[in-house]
Amino acid sequence: MDVHDPQSSSPPDANDVNPRLVKVARLEFLLLLTRYALLVLYGMLYRYAETPPFDVLGMLVLAIPFLAHNAAVHAIGYLGCYHLYLRGGNLLIHLVQITILVTLTGAEGSPFTIAFFFVLLAQVFYAPHFRHIHTVIFGCVFAYLMAVVVHALVFEEKRMWLHLIATLGGLIVCYGLIRSLANLLFTIELGLQTRAQELASSRATLRTILDSAGGAIIVYDENEFITDGNAKACEFFKRPRERLLGVRFRQFFFDDGTLPSKLATLNARGEYQGELLAVLPEGDEFNVSVSVRSFIQEGRRFFVALLHDVTEQKHVQEATRKANIRLEQINQELQQVDSLRNAFFGAVSQRLRSPLSAILGYTDLLLEEELGALNAEQRKAVQSCRRSVIRVFGLVDEAFEDQGNVSREGQAEELSSGDAPVAPEQIGSSTD
Numbered sequence: 001m002d003v004h005d006p007q008s009s010s011p012p013d014a015n016d017v018n019p020r021l022v023k024v025a026r027l028e029f030l031l032l033l034t035r036y037a038l039l040v041l042y043g044m045l046y047r048y049a050e051t052p053p054f055d056v057l058g059m060l061v062l063a064i065p066f067l068a069h070n071a072a073v074h075a076i077g078y079l080g081c082y083h084l085y086l087r088g089g090n091l092l093i094h095l096v097q098i099t100i101l102v103t104l105t106g107a108e109g110s111p112f113t114i115a116f117f118f119v120l121l122a123q124v125f126y127a128p129h130f131r132h133i134h135t136v137i138f139g140c141v142f143a144y145l146m147a148v149v150v151h152a153l154v155f156e157e158k159r160m161w162l163h164l165i166a167t168l169g170g171l172i173v174c175y176g177l178i179r180s181l182a183n184l185l186f187t188i189e190l191g192l193q194t195r196a197q198e199l200a201s202s203r204a205t206l207r208t209i210l211d212s213a214g215g216a217i218i219v220y221d222e223n224e225f226i227t228d229g230n231a232k233a234c235e236f237f238k239r240p241r242e243r244l245l246g247v248r249f250r251q252f253f254f255d256d257g258t259l260p261s262k263l264a265t266l267n268a269r270g271e272y273q274g275e276l277l278a279v280l281p282e283g284d285e286f287n288v289s290v291s292v293r294s295f296i297q298e299g300r301r302f303f304v305a306l307l308h309d310v311t312e313q314k315h316v317q318e319a320t321r322k323a324n325i326r327l328e329q330i331n332q333e334l335q336q337v338d339s340l341r342n343a344f345f346g347a348v349s350q351r352l353r354s355p356l357s358a359i360l361g362y363t364d365l366l367l368e369e370e371l372g373a374l375n376a377e378q379r380k381a382v383q384s385c386r387r388s389v390i391r392v393f394g395l396v397d398e399a400f401e402d403q404g405n406v407s408r409e410g411q412a413e414e415l416s417s418g419d420a421p422v423a424p425e426q427i428g429s430s431t432d
Contacts, residue, residue, distance in 0.1 A: 020189075024085045024126055025077075031094075032073045035066045038101075058104050065097050086126060091136065094119060099143040107151035108163040116140040116167075120174050123182075133182060137175040141168065216307040220249045221300065224263075236307060238280060249305070253288075254279045266303070270294040275310065286311040345399075352396055360389045 039062075046059055072093075076084055084090065098115045105112055119140055123133060148164060207230075216236035219228040229244050237244060237252060253259060254277040266272040271293045278288045289308040294301055363386040365371050367379065374382065 021082050021086070025082045027122065028073055028085055029077075032070055035070055035097075039063055039066055062100060062104055065093075065100060069093055069097060088135075091119070091126075091139065095139050095143045099147045102144070102147040103151045103154075107148045108160045108167060110147075113144065113163075113167050116144055116171060117174050120171070120178050123178065133175065133179055137171065140171055144168070144171070218249065218305045218307065220303055220305070222267075222302070224249045227302065233307070236309070238282065238284075249303075252278055252280065254285070266292055266294075278307075287314045349396060349399075353393075356389055356392055356396075360386065360393075363389060 042059065042062065076082060098112065098119065101112050101115070102110045120133075120136060123136055144167060216233040217230045218226055218233050220226045226245055226247050226249055229241060231241075234241050234244060250259060250263065256277070259276070262272060262274065262276075273291045274289075276288050276290050277285060279285050287310050289310045290305060292303050292305040294303050296302075363382055366374065366382045367386065
């Protein structure tokens with residue numbers, strides 16, 4: 001059990017101790033104020049009333065236990081030892097005070113006999129399981145009878161037997177009702193404790209899952225204040241969890257003018273996926289892939305955001321984009337080089353084909369004896385020359401076929417028409 005702040009005697013907060021002890025402490029604080037009020041009331045009656053209810057001795061008998069008990073309550077509040085309220089000694093002190101008050105105010109005719117019923121009812125807060133309820137009812141009956149007996153011995157007044165019997169009967173009936181209520185309260189409290197343990201176990205399991213997740217996970221409310229985050233989120237934003245909670249979610253992101261509209265879209269649709277630029281207080285900037293979904297918990301709307309640093313991916317994408325641009329430039333340069341090469345090869349091919357065509361034409365004229373008769377050896381030499389020229393034509397066509405400047409079909413047509421003589425003026429023009 002956590003210790004309450006020793007500088008205050010007020011009841012502890014529900015977040016510091018278990019809820020039942022909080023109720024007990026608040027009830028004791030209320031009884032503390034009640035005792036002070038009774039002392040002030042009877043002090044004023046003793047001072048100003050024509051017939052005071054007590055003499056000096058009676059006032060001292062009433063005041064000393066009350067003040068002593070109040071001092072003990074202040075000490076418990078100062079030390080934070082609220083578990084002492086659940087001890088049997090606290091019940092005994094209350095019974096002694098009530099007995100003194102009832103004895104001094106008329107015993108069975110006292111209006112404070114109802115306090116014994118409150119003692120039984122108070123067990124709902126002090127001990128819901130009521131394992132010692134029989135001890136409590138016995139103590140109340142014994143204290144009430146002691147008050148009646150002491151009052152009879154001291155004041156020698158006539159007994160009010162009807163009030164006495166009614167009070168005892170009421171205590172017994174109240175005991176039976178409260179005992180019946182005890183089982184129900186105990187079952188409810190046991191169920192609540194079981195649910196609380198299951199909830200704590202579920203939260204611990206969920207915390208383990210969140211902390212073991214590969215990405216940063218943030219939970220924030222509808223006002224954008226962060227309510228939870230896993231260990232990766234603390235590493236992601238470079239701050240401990242206690243410094244992360246309570247900070248506005250949008251504080252970590254650069255607002256380029258579109259952030260409010262993106263958050264408005266998230267509130268309307270309940271989900272959002274995109275990229276944002278995260279900016280830390282230290283000045284670090286990095287691109288973040290954000291996936292957000294909304295959910296309802298205890299009637300309130302929350303958002304869970306999964307964050308992933310995509311800075312390296314952005315760098316890779318940027319490097320790829322620049323590489324593609326450079327590759328396109330290189331391709332354009334290669335195309336220009338290829339065009340120049342094709343033009344060069346075309347010019348070379350044309351320059352080679354022109355003299356070869358002339359040689360082939362003159363060779364054909366010689367073989368057809370247009371320029372004079374040939375003997376056998378001359379014809380054989382000219383035919384050999386013609387075959388060599390045709391072979392050179394084939395090599396040129398094969399070398400420049402890929403550039404498309406000379407087609408093999410065109411060469412075949414030209415060769416098929418190679419038997420026709422070439423006029424000298426055509427040869428001269430082609431040579432030029």
